[in-house]
Amino acid sequence: MIELQEIEKVYQSKHQKVVGVDNVSLNVNKGEVYGIVGYSGAGKSTLLRCMNILERPTSGAVLVGGVNLLTLPPKALRTARQSIGMIFQGFYLVASKTVFENVAFALKAAGIDKASRKNRVVELLELVGLSDKINHYPAQLSGGQKQRVSIARALANNPKVLLCDEATSSLDPSTTKSILALLKKINKELGITIVVITHEMEVVKEICQRCAVMQDGRIIEEGPVYDIFSDPKEELTKNFIETVLQFSLPEKLLESCKGTLVKLQFRGKLAEEAIVSDMMQGFQVSGNILHGKVEYIQDAPLGIFIMELNGSKEEVEKAIAYLEDRVKQVEVIQDGI
Amino acid sequence: MEFSRLIEILPELNTAFFQTLYMVGVALLVAIVIGLPLGIILYVTDKGFFLENKLVKSVAGVITNLVRSIPFIILLVFLLPLTDTMLGTTIGPTAAAVPLSVAAIPFFARIVESAAREIDKGVIEAAISVGASPWMIIKDIILPEIKPGIISGLTITTISLIGFSAMAGTIGGGGIGDLAIRYGYYRYDDLVMYTTVIVLIVLVQVIQYTGDFIAKSVNKR
Numbered sequence: 144m145i146e147l148q149e150i151e152k153v154y155q156s157k158h159q160k161v162v163g164v165d166n167v168s169l170n171v172n173k174g175e176v177y178g179i180v181g182y183s184g185a186g187k188s189t190l191l192r193c194m195n196i197l198e199r200p201t202s203g204a205v206l207v208g209g210v211n212l213l214t215l216p217p218k219a220l221r222t223a224r225q226s227i228g229m230i231f232q233g234f235y236l237v238a239s240k241t242v243f244e245n246v247a248f249a250l251k252a253a254g255i256d257k258a259s260r261k262n263r264v265v266e267l268l269e270l271v272g273l274s275d276k277i278n279h280y281p282a283q284l285s286g287g288q289k290q291r292v293s294i295a296r297a298l299a300n301n302p303k304v305l306l307c308d309e310a311t312s313s314l315d316p317s318t319t320k321s322i323l324a325l326l327k328k329i330n331k332e333l334g335i336t337i338v339v340i341t342h343e344m345e346v347v348k349e350i351c352q353r354c355a356v357m358q359d360g361r362i363i364e365e366g367p368v369y370d371i372f373s374d375p376k377e378e379l380t381k382n383f384i385e386t387v388l389q390f391s392l393p394e395k396l397l398e399s400c401k402g403t404l405v406k407l408q409f410r411g412k413l414a415e416e417a418i419v420s421d422m423m424q425g426f427q428v429s430g431n432i433l434h435g436k437v438e439y440i441q442d443a444p445l446g447i448f449i450m451e452l453n454g455s456k457e458e459v460e461k462a463i464a465y466l467e468d469r470v471k472q473v474e475v476i477q478d479g480i
Numbered sequence: 481m482e483f484s485r486l487i488e489i490l491p492e493l494n495t496a497f498f499q500t501l502y503m504v505g506v507a508l509l510v511a512i513v514i515g516l517p518l519g520i521i522l523y524v525t526d527k528g529f530f531l532e533n534k535l536v537k538s539v540a541g542v543i544t545n546l547v548r549s550i551p552f553i554i555l556l557v558f559l560l561p562l563t564d565t566m567l568g569t570t571i572g573p574t575a576a577a578v579p580l581s582v583a584a585i586p587f588f589a590r591i592v593e594s595a596a597r598e599i600d601k602g603v604i605e606a607a608i609s610v611g612a613s614p615w616m617i618i619k620d621i622i623l624p625e626i627k628p629g630i631i632s633g634l635t636i637t638t639i640s641l642i643g644f645s646a647m648a649g650t651i652g653g654g655g656i657g658d659l660a661i662r663y664g665y666y667r668y669d670d671l672v673m674y675t676t677v678i679v680l681i682v683l684v685q686v687i688q689y690t691g692d693f694i695a696k697s698v699n700k701r
Contacts, residue, residue, distance in 0.1 A: 197605055224611035235602035238701045239624040248620055252612035280700040296610065306609075 144304060144336045145171040145194055150203035152189050152360075163189040164200070165360035173303075176330050176337045178347040178368065180383055181357035190357070191306055191340045195227045196220060208303055225253050228297030228335075232309035234289040236281040242268070242292050243277045249299035267295040271325060287318035294325065298335075305329065307339045311346060323349050344387045348372065348440050356380045369440050373410050374472070388447060392433060402453035403479035404433070405463060408472035409446035418469050419450070426462040428454035449476065485671055493659065493672075497679060499573040500655035503648065504641045507580035511588040511637055516630070518544065518585065519592025520618060530604065531614050544586040552644050555579050556651055576653025580644055588637045595629025596622055628699040635691025639684050646680075656680060 152164040164186045171177040181187045192198035193205055196212050205212045212223055236245050243264055250260040268274045271291040281289055290310060297305055307326065311319040327350050330337050339351060347354050347368055355365040356379060364377045372388070375381045397404075409418070423430055435448040452459050459479060467473045518540060524530060525537040550558065556579045560570050563578040599622065607617045646657025656676050664673025 195609055197609060221611040221613060224609060227609070229606070229609040231602055231606065233600065233602050235600060235606035237603055237607075237621055237625060239627060239698075240700075248607070248612070249610035251620065252607070252610050252616055282701050293606070296606070299610065 144173040144208060145169075145338065146204075146206040147190070147193070148204040148206070150190065150193055150200045150205070152186075152193065152198060153201045162360050164193065167203075167357075167360070167362055169355060169362060169365070171304075171336060171338055172353075173336055174330070174334050175352045176326070176339065176350050178339045178341060178351035178354035179357055180341055180344065180347055180354060181379075182342060185357040186360035187340045187357045188308055189360075191308055191338060194304075194306055194338065195224050195229060197229075221252075225249075225300040226302045227304045227306060228300075228302040229306040229308065230290065230293045230297050230310045232312045234281070234286070234293045236289055236292055236296075238281050241278050241280055242273065242284070245281070245292055246295045246299055249296045253300045263299065264295075267299060270298070270329075271295045285318075286314050287322060290314065290318075290322055291325070294322075294329070298329065298333075303336060305335050305337045307337065307341075309340055309342070312341065312343065319343075319346070320349075326350055344383045348387055348438070352441065356383065369410075369443050369445070372438070372440050373408060373445050388436065388438060388445075392449065396433065397477065400433075400451055400477065401479065402431070402451040403459050403463070403475060404477040405450050405452060405466070406474040406476055407446075407448045407450065407466060407470050408474075409444075409448075409470060410472070411443055411445075413446075413470060416469075418466070419448075421469075422462050422465055425465065426454070427458040428452050428462045452479070482671060486675065489663075489672055489675070493656075493675065493679070496654065496656045496659040496676075500642065500645050500657070503573045503577040503580055503645050503653065503655060504638060506574075506577035507584040507641050508634065508638060510577075510581035511584035512634075515585040515588035516592055518589035520596065520622065522589060522593040523596040523622070524614070524618065528601075530608060530617065544589055547582060547586045548590070552579070552583055553647055555583055556648060571652040573654045576645065576648035576655070580641055580648060583644060584637055584641055587640065588633060591633035591636065592626065592630060595626040595633060598629065599625050628695045628701075631691060631695040631698065635688060635695070638687050638691075642680065642684065642687075 147167060147169050150164050150167045151162070154161040154163055167190060179187045179190065189198055193200045194207065196205065200213070207223065207227060210223060212220060215223060237248070240248065246264045246267055247260045250263055255263070265274070268277055271294050273288060273291050273295070276284060276288060281292070284292065311322050314322060323346060326337060329335050339346060341347065351368050353366065354368050354371055355362045356371070356377065357363065358379050364371065364375070364380045371380060372384055375384050419430060422428070431451045431453070433449045433451055435446070437444050437446045452462060454462070456479070463473060463475065521536065521540050522544065525533040525540070559579045559582060563570050563575050566578060567575055569575055603621065603625070604617060607621045612620070645653065645655050646660065649655045649657030649659070650661050656679060660673050660676040663669040664676070
């Protein structure tokens with residue numbers, strides 16, 4: 144649906160040149176929710192803004208639905224933008240317009256006549272759950288409600304793509320959840336392809352199928368969200384993952400631990416198997432779970448446990464070898480004394 | 481005695497008052513018709529905006545600054561030939577309205593420009609991202625958003641113009657300033673001068689109050 148080819152964005156000032164996006168190519172499939180994560184300044188926002196030419200790349204090609212937006216004359220580009228919705232962290236509603244007028248503006252921009260506009264706005268506000276606020280002004284709405292209005296505005300002209308620029312970053316956790324649920328619904332029911340920019344891994348975990356990690360204008364890691372979570376390769380990715388799957392044991396506990404500490408990660412089906420009890424029955428070790436969690440990423444379970452294994456050195460080693468064989472992802476955190 | 485003097489000059493005061501209103505009104509109208517679009521042009525052609533145009537921006541900017549940098553009393557004299565060619569006279573409130581208008585245009589344009597700068601750039605980008613044309617963005621986003629700013633700007637412009645109109649009065653433009661100069665300055669007639677001062681104070685207060693009230697009632701923030 145969206146294809147970025149060798150996108151480069153260079154900011155040229157008198158004395159220096161700053162590379163915002165450095166030769167990025169990526170593909171977003173039709174109907175998927177794609178996440179781009181990175182710290183601020185990584186270039187993710189610039190990259191997103193290249194997808195509807197709010198920012199014109201210095202070089203490269205931006206194909207949305209097979210059309211290279213960079214070659215379009217202004218009028219055709221405006222028409223193309225009507226099929227690419229966008230929402231922002233700051234909502235950016237027009238303060239002097241009511242909710243109705245804000246949404247209707249997008250339709251007016253597309254040349255829809257007044258009578259049809261009215262019906263469509265009512266329909267859109269119903270979709271985002273704000274029918275009762277139709278005549279309110281933005282100043283009278285909460286952050287979550289404002290974002291709903293901006294979603295309605297972005298969806299007004301039945302876009303194929305929705306770009307979300309840190310759409311939940313200024314919202315509280317429970318409002319974030321409800322907005323994410325709405326985005327999920329839009330993706331499922333309307334089949335709209337969604338690209339999400341965020342620095343919150345929680346958002347990626349919640350709604351994305353695939354994601355990319357950006358650093359210094361480049362994509363350093365990309366793949367299905369589940370793989371990224373269960374097997375991150377880059378240091379930065381690991382840092383991001385840790386914000387969601389956090390495992391820190393209290394100092395005191397680590398000190399008093401006599402046995403070998405191992406971290407086990409169970410992916411998918413494995414999480415449902417009785418590997419730990421099999422191990423304890425097969426070897427002369429006793430185990431003690433210190434920490435454990437099963438995260439559901441897009442309904443697929445990812446289990447992470449930290450265990451203390453006690454027993455003779457030999458048996459513990461055998462047990463770990465057994466675990467490695469079955470689980471694949473075993474990490475010895477601390478050797479036994 | 482004093483009171484009867486007041487009654488005596490009342491017709492003249494009345495005429496002067498309406499002359500002032502007339503020339504300020506004309507200048508204000510011209511400011512809206514020419515200054516408002518000029519202010520919008522200054523805003524949308526700036527670097528990074530959707531009608532970015534270096535040439536237009538610098539030409540408009542230079543002309544605006546040029547007129548703004550001339551003190552009004554000099555502008556008055558400087559424009560006498562222009563007024564003469566336009567109207568065939570340099571005397572009277574209509575003639576005074578010419579330099580007043582010329583001064584009001586850039587003054588108001590800068591106010592409009594700075595009001596527009598208050599709009600969050602993201603709001604403009606959101607409009608661009610729904611595929612709106614530049615004209616639609618100006619008409620349906622920028623103008624409604626700066627309405628409170630425009631109204632406050634008109635208030636400021638009107639009050640400045642009343643001040644300027646007094647200067648125009650000194651070279652035969654008529655109005656309250658003319659009255660104050662003629663009676664107060666040339667004839668040492670304190671009564672007329674105080675009266676004109678009081679009239680001006682009341683006028684400015686009423687304009688400021690009304691402007692604030694309207695600006696507040698159209699502000700939806």
